[in-house]
Every structure is written in C-alpha cells, then in structure tokens.
Amino acid sequence: MIKTYRASAGIMLAPAVTLIGIFILLPMLLTIWLSFQDWSTQTPFSNASFIGFDNFREIFGPTSVGRDFKRALLNTAIYTALSVILILPLSVALGLMVYQRDVAGGTALRTVLFSTYMVPMIAVTLVWSKLYSPSEGPLNQMLGLAGIGPQPWLSSPRSALISIVVLNVWQQIGYFTVLAVAGLTQIPGSLYEAATLDGANRREQFRFITLPLLRRTLLFSAVIAIINAVQVFEPVALITQGGPVGSTNVLTYHIRRVGIERAQGGLGSAMAVMLMLALVVVVCALFAFANRKDDE
Amino acid sequence: MSLAWVSKLALAAGLLASPTIGWAQSVNISYLTHWSPETVALLDAAAKDYARTNPDVTVTVRAVPFGDLLTTLRSQGGSSEGPTIGGIYDLWLPELARDKLVAPAPDTVAGEVRTGWPAGVVSAASVGGTLYGIPNEIDVYALNYNKELFKQAGITAAPKTWSELKNAAQKLTRQDAGQQGFGMINSWAAGVVHPFASLLVSNGGELVKDGKPMLDSPQAGETFQLYEDLIKSGASDPAMATADANTTGPFLDNFVSGKTGMIIMANWWESALKGGMGDKFSNIATAPIPVGPSGDKPHSISYSWMTVVNANAGQAEQKVAWDFLAWLNSPKSGKNGASAMSDILMSMGILPTRTSDIEAHKDKLGSEFLSGYVSVLADAKPFPVVPGGQEFSESLQQTLEALQYGQLSAKDAQANAQADAVSILERAAK
Numbered sequence: 120m121i122k123t124y125r126a127s128a129g130i131m132l133a134p135a136v137t138l139i140g141i142f143i144l145l146p147m148l149l150t151i152w153l154s155f156q157d158w159s160t161q162t163p164f165s166n167a168s169f170i171g172f173d174n175f176r177e178i179f180g181p182t183s184v185g186r187d188f189k190r191a192l193l194n195t196a197i198y199t200a201l202s203v204i205l206i207l208p209l210s211v212a213l214g215l216m217v218y219q220r221d222v223a224g225g226t227a228l229r230t231v232l233f234s235t236y237m238v239p240m241i242a243v244t245l246v247w248s249k250l251y252s253p254s255e256g257p258l259n260q261m262l263g264l265a266g267i268g269p270q271p272w273l274s275s276p277r278s279a280l281i282s283i284v285v286l287n288v289w290q291q292i293g294y295f296t297v298l299a300v301a302g303l304t305q306i307p308g309s310l311y312e313a314a315t316l317d318g319a320n321r322r323e324q325f326r327f328i329t330l331p332l333l334r335r336t337l338l339f340s341a342v343i344a345i346i347n348a349v350q351v352f353e354p355v356a357l358i359t360q361g362g363p364v365g366s367t368n369v370l371t372y373h374i375r376r377v378g379i380e381r382a383q384g385g386l387g388s389a390m391a392v393m394l395m396l397a398l399v400v401v402v403c404a405l406f407a408f409a410n411r412k413d414d415e
Numbered sequence: 416m417s418l419a420w421v422s423k424l425a426l427a428a429g430l431l432a433s434p435t436i437g438w439a440q441s442v443n444i445s446y447l448t449h450w451s452p453e454t455v456a457l458l459d460a461a462a463k464d465y466a467r468t469n470p471d472v473t474v475t476v477r478a479v480p481f482g483d484l485l486t487t488l489r490s491q492g493g494s495s496e497g498p499t500i501g502g503i504y505d506l507w508l509p510e511l512a513r514d515k516l517v518a519p520a521p522d523t524v525a526g527e528v529r530t531g532w533p534a535g536v537v538s539a540a541s542v543g544g545t546l547y548g549i550p551n552e553i554d555v556y557a558l559n560y561n562k563e564l565f566k567q568a569g570i571t572a573a574p575k576t577w578s579e580l581k582n583a584a585q586k587l588t589r590q591d592a593g594q595q596g597f598g599m600i601n602s603w604a605a606g607v608v609h610p611f612a613s614l615l616v617s618n619g620g621e622l623v624k625d626g627k628p629m630l631d632s633p634q635a636g637e638t639f640q641l642y643e644d645l646i647k648s649g650a651s652d653p654a655m656a657t658a659d660a661n662t663t664g665p666f667l668d669n670f671v672s673g674k675t676g677m678i679i680m681a682n683w684w685e686s687a688l689k690g691g692m693g694d695k696f697s698n699i700a701t702a703p704i705p706v707g708p709s710g711d712k713p714h715s716i717s718y719s720w721m722t723v724v725n726a727n728a729g730q731a732e733q734k735v736a737w738d739f740l741a742w743l744n745s746p747k748s749g750k751n752g753a754s755a756m757s758d759i760l761m762s763m764g765i766l767p768t769r770t771s772d773i774e775a776h777k778d779k780l781g782s783e784f785l786s787g788y789v790s791v792l793a794d795a796k797p798f799p800v801v802p803g804g805q806e807f808s809e810s811l812q813q814t815l816e817a818l819q820y821g822q823l824s825a826k827d828a829q830a831n832a833q834a835d836a837v838s839i840l841e842r843a844a845k
Contacts, residue, residue, distance in 0.1 A: 159514060160489070161489065161493060161514035161515070161516060162514070182834075182835065182838045183810045183813070183835040183838065183839065184838075187813070248659065252665070252668070253654065253655070253665055254593070254665070254668055254669065254672065254674065255668070269593070271654040273657065274653070274654040274655070274656070274657045274665060275653075275654055275820075276820055276822075356482065356483075356660065357659070357660055358659055358660070359602060359657075359659075360482055360602050360603060360658075360659070360660055361602075362601055362602030362603075362657065362816060363601045363602050363653065363656075363657060363816050363819075363820065364601075364813065364816040364817050364819075364820050364822060365813055365816075375486065376809075379486050379489050379490055380485050380486050380489060380805070381805065381806055382489060382510065382514060
C-alpha cells in the first residue's frame with residue numbers, strides 16, 4: 120500500500136521536479152561550474168578551461184575588475200537596504216490607512232496605490248527620468264516655488280542611487296501595501312476590543328497587537344522586497360548607465376556588461392555566484408532572526 | 416505532341432519548379448542599427464528601393480539604443496536568427512572578429528572598398544589584413560561654442576590654446592544663472608573619453624602606442640590637470656554633464672538651451688542640435704581643438720563606423736546581405752552620384768567616408784558647422800582600436816568621472832588610469 124502511494128506520489132511530482140531541475144537547478148549548477156572556468160560567452164562550453172578560484176580572486180582583487188565589482192556589490196547592498204527600510208514601514212502605514220473601513224474613499228485609495236505596481240517599470244523609469252531632469256524637471260520646478268535651489272538628482276554620485284531607490288519605492292509600494300492589508304485582515308477584531316476594554320490606547324494596540332501579529336507578513340514582504348531590489352536593472356540601463364562615477368552601477372547591470380558586452384563569461388558567472396550567495400545568506404539570516412523571535 | 420499535351424507538361428513542370436524557385440529566391444535579411452526613428456525611415460526607404468530590382472529580398476530594419484547595440488550583437492549574433500547586418504563602432508571589431516561573430520568581406524566587396532575608400536578607414540575596418548565591414552561614417556571631434564554667449568561675455572574669437580580655453584570658460588561661467596563655461600560629459604564612455612583624448616592628442620600625447628597605454632606621459636598629466644583646473648575653478652559643472660542610454664540627456668539639453676558656452680563633441684550631433692535649437696542653431700560655431708602647452712598644432716580624435724555581416728547567418732542571407740550593402744554604399748543608390756548610405760548619414764550631419772561620396776556632398780560639407788569638422792579631419796588621429804578597447808574606455812571613463820566629481824586629484828587619476836589600462840590591455844592581449 121505504502122509502495123503504491125510512494126510510486127503515485129513520485130509520478131505526480133515528476134513533471135514539476137523535472138521542470139525545476141531543467142530550468143532552475145541546471146542553470147544554477149552551470150553558472151557555478153562556469154565561475155571556475157576561463158570562458159568567453161561567444162564560444163562553446165567545450166572551450167572553457169578550468170582556472171580554479173582565479174575569477175573570484177580577480178573580482179575581489181585590486182584591479183579595475185575588482186574595484187568595479189566591489190563597488191557594484193556595495194551599491195546593490197545600499198539600494199536593497201534603503202528599499203526595504205522605506206518600503207516596509209510605508210506599506211504598514213498605508214495599509215493601516217486604507218484598511219480603515221469607516222473612512223470614505225478607502226477602496227479608491229487602495230486602487231490608486233496598487234495601480235503604480237501595474238505600470239511597467241520601463242514606463243515608470245522614462246517618466247521619472249523626466250521628473251528628475253535638472254533644468255526642466257517638475258521636481259526642481261516645485262522646489263523652486265518653495266525657494267529651494269535645483270537638486271542634481273541623477274546627476275550627482277551622492278544622490279543618484281537614492282533617486283533610483285525613490286523611484287523603486289514609488290513603483291513597489293502599492294504591492295506591499297496590499298500584502299500589509301492582507302496581513303491586517305488576519306488579526307481578529309476581538310483582540311482590539313479586549314485591548315480597548317483594558318484601557319490600551321491606539322499606539323499601544325499597534326505596538327502590542329498589530330506589529331507582533333503582522334510579523335509573518337512583514338517577513339514575507341521583506342524577502343520579496345529584497346529579491347526585487349537585488350534584481351533592479353531597467354532604471355540603471357535606461358537612465359544612468361551605472362553612472363555617474365559608477366554610483367548606480369548595480370550587480371545585475373554590471374554582470375550584463377562583463378558577461379555579455381565584454382563576453383567574459385567566467386568572470387560574469389563568478390559575480391553571479393557571489394550575488395546568489397549573498398542573497399541566500401541574507402534571506403537565511405532573516406528567517407533565522409524571525410524564528411528566534413517566534414521562539415521567544 | 417499535341418498542343419494540349421505541351422500545355423499539360425509545361426504546367427506540370429511549372430508546378431514542380433515553382434516551390435523550388437520560391438524557396439531559392441525569397442530571402443529575408445535584417446539590419447540592426449542604433450539610429451533614430453527618422454533615420455531608420457530613410458534606411459527603410461533605401462531598402463524598398465533595393466527591393467524594386469530585387470523583389471525576392473526583404474530587408475527588415477531594427478533599431479536599439481546605442482547603449483544596447485553591442486549587447487544585442489553579442490547575445491544574438493551567435494545565431495543564424497540574429498541580425499544579418501549590424502552597424503558597429505570600429506573599437507568593437509577586433510573582439511567581434513576574434514569571436515567569429517562577423518564574416519570577412521567577399522573578395523569582390525573587399526576589392527571595391529580598397530579602391531573606393533581612404534586607406535586609414537579601410538584599415539579601421541580590417542583585422543590582420545582581412546576586411547570585415549564596409550566603412551560608412553567617420554566622426555571627428557572639434558570645439559563647438561555658442562557665438563551669442565561669446566558675444567555677451569566679450570570674447571571675440573574661439574580659444575586656440577588651453578590658457579585661452581580656461582580664460583574663455585571663466586568668462587562664460589555665470590553660476591548664479593546656472594551657466595557653465597565649458598561642458599564635459601559623463602555616464603557615457605565615448606562621450607567622456609573622446610573629448611579627453613582629443614585634448615590629449617592636441618597636447619602632443621597619445622592614449623595607446625604600439626598596444627601599450629601612454630597615460631603616464633607628461634602630456635597626459637597636463638590633460639588630467641586641465642580637467643581638474645576647469646572643475647576647481649567652477650567653469651565646468653559635472654552635474655550638467657550627464658548622458659543617457661540614447662547619448663542625449665542633460666549635457667545636450669544644457670548646450671542647446673544656452674547654459675553651456677563651449678563643449679567638445681563630434682560632428683554627428685548636428686541633427687540633435689538642429690532639432691533642439693531650431694533657428695538658434697545658427698548661434699553654434701565649430702573650431703579646432705585648442706592646443707595644449709606641449710602640443711604643436713590642433714589635433715583631434717576620429718573614429719569610424721562600418722556595417723558588418725553576421726558570420727552565423729545562412730550562406731544565402733550572407734550573400735544577399737553583402738549584395739545589399741554593396742548597393743547601399745555604391746554611387747548608383749543615392750542622389751547625384753552619392754550613395755544612399757551617404758545621403759542617410761548626411762541627414763544627421765555625419766561625414767561619409769567613400770571618396771566619391773565626399774565629392775558628391777561637397778556643398779553640404781562646406782556648411783558653417785560641418786566645414787569646421789572637415790578642416791580638422793586631416794590632422795585627426797584614429798582612436799586606438801585594440802583588443803580590450805571597450806573595457807579600457809569604460810575604465811578611463813570611471814577615472815575621468817571621479818576626477819570630474821572631485822573624488823580623485825589629477826595626479827591620482829593619472830596613476831589609476833595608467834595602472835588600469837596596463838592590466839586591461841595585457842589581459843585582453845593574451
């Protein structure tokens with residue numbers, strides 16, 4: 120009986136496992152293998168020659184290859200951290216606002232918020248590049264009306280990456296607000312009623328009921344926000360080309376430049392492996408932190 | 416044999432042969448470029464002209480932003496389904512040829528190119544003596560300045576030396592009005608490196624000599640110092656210098672709107688200036704690159720573009736592609752003895768390279784804007800075409816941008832640029 124059950128389970132799982140193997144595991148293993156090879160992306164895999172850890176030594180070395188990679192890694196980390204730091208609190212705040220059923224226009228506000236997520240990133244990027252225009256951009260014109268001088272936005276290495284983060288937050292916030300609202304609906308109203316009877320004010324209710332019970336939702340949101348942020352590409356490719364002075368050169372854009380434009384497949388694969396490892400470490404650390412809190 | 420039988424046999428033979436004829440003659444080829452929609456429309460029209468005498472050939476034109484052109488060629492060129500023809504920058508040729516992405520020109524085409532084009536341009540389209548593309552455009556750098564702003568600042572003539580350049584830049588700068596004297600470019604490798612290289616060769620220096628980087632020369636040191644001086648004096652503002660993936664953006668907007676007094680740029684941006692300035696384009700003049708303290712006379716950097724054929728395309732497609740390119744670049748395809756390609760290039764203000772095209776467009780090449788470029792062509796030095804050239808350019812771009820934004824001093828920038836260039840070119844030469 121158990122044997123039959125196992126056989127049928129195996130048959131039912133086989134299609135999914137095969138697809139995952141072909142389209143996810145195989146490319147990952149291939150990338151790891153290529154990261155130890157000297158290989159041009161324009162040649163067959165058979166031309167690859169094993170060079171051990173040379174690619175990894177190069178990308179962490181003192182030459183321009185190493186300097187550019189480390190800068191791109193740091194830019195990606197800053198971009199991801201800022202995106203998550205801004206998106207999570209904002210999504211909870213906006214979620215609380217649109218979740219209020221007794222406030223008129225809540226549904227309309229929810230629709231408007233989510234609509235930003237439905238706009239393709241390429242369109243968002245083009246519009247924001249005009250908003251950020253130093254001379255004719257509406258943002259600087261509005262600042263001018265308030266007596267504030269024009270800001271360089273994308274034209275300065277100090278503000279370019281932050282400007283791209285703002286664009287990302289604007290586009291993504293609707294989606295994360297919907298997630299926050301979904302989390303809020305899972306919290307029983309009776310808990311708030313009991314807390315009110317016990318004399319808890321709104322702030323205390325938020326701190327001791329809402330936030331703890333939203334932890335699982337926030338963990339999910341954080342993981343998705345990190346993965347989305349690490350994959351940033353369009354705004355950099357379309358507006359800044361990684362500049363000025365490499366200040367917006369993020370890893371996905373840099374890997375494309377090294378691996379495809381310069382055809383340095385081995386180096387590009389080593390960079391991709393480091394990105395994958397960094398992502399795995401960060402996401403595992405996040406889960407470990409959340410589990411520890413659960414145990415407490 | 417009766418007439419009926421003859422008719423039946425003829426019909427049968429026709430039916431048997433028709434699929435073969437149809438298969439053998441119908442060829443679709445594609446042409447990848449980075450040109451604007453207006454220019455793509457001109458190329459489409461030329462392809463239609465070609466189809467009149469070659470009804471079995473269809474040429475599809477596809478355009479991508481300049482920033483994506485090399486990536487598209489590299490990612491799709493390895494397949495027979497990739498673009499059959501591509502317009503490429505000469506700096507990319509050595510590596511595309513090494514990776515067998517571009518096909519050598521057939522003997523007939525190579526023979527025609529060798530007799531119809533200047534030797535320097537033919538050499539830029541060749542690797543190891545083998546011709547890989549049909550050269551079409553040459554671009555050269557010169558100083559563009561706004562005559563109206565010069566008049567307002569009381570400057571009577573374009574600067575001829577670096578000290579005159581610095582003085583003029585200072586006089587043209589009005590920080591309260593958001594106006595800079597001399598415009599630099601950033602966030603675009605060629606836009607950063609070519610003006611720097613033009614100033615360097617006008618100071619008697621070179622970027623690369625015999626495959627070795629020469630950025631540690633005293634002439635290069637003086638050029639890095641010029642950049643630092645212009646930035647520190649406030650005559651050049653890096654925040655006004657950014658470019659986007661289409662090689663337009665704030666650096667262009669600032670020159671077009673009269674916020675930049677002078678800039679070093681190539682002839683091809685004539686159409687962008689005309690489009691942005693309208694009647695005010697007549698305010699723009701061209702002058703040779705100012706000469707540095709170690710230079711003898713004005714020099715400039717030139718580079719060329721060519722059309723290549725995908726080495727992985729089918730034999731029939733390759734044959735048709737070369738035939739189409741030979742026609743497009745021949746004196747028969749354009750107006751008044753010019754080639755259709757040169758007519759397209761001249762619509763953008765780009766200098767053609769075929770000797771007969773230069774003759775055919777003599778009048779337009781004598782315009783106030785373009786004649787300034789034509790006059791510096793004779794003393795222009797080709798941008799070094801070496802393996803690793805693109806990576807070398809991008810690395811120098813990073814260093815120059817760090818200098819523009821005050822993250823590096825001129826001395827440190829020079830040391831970094833030379834060290835990076837040595838490592839990149841040595842690795843690429845292996």
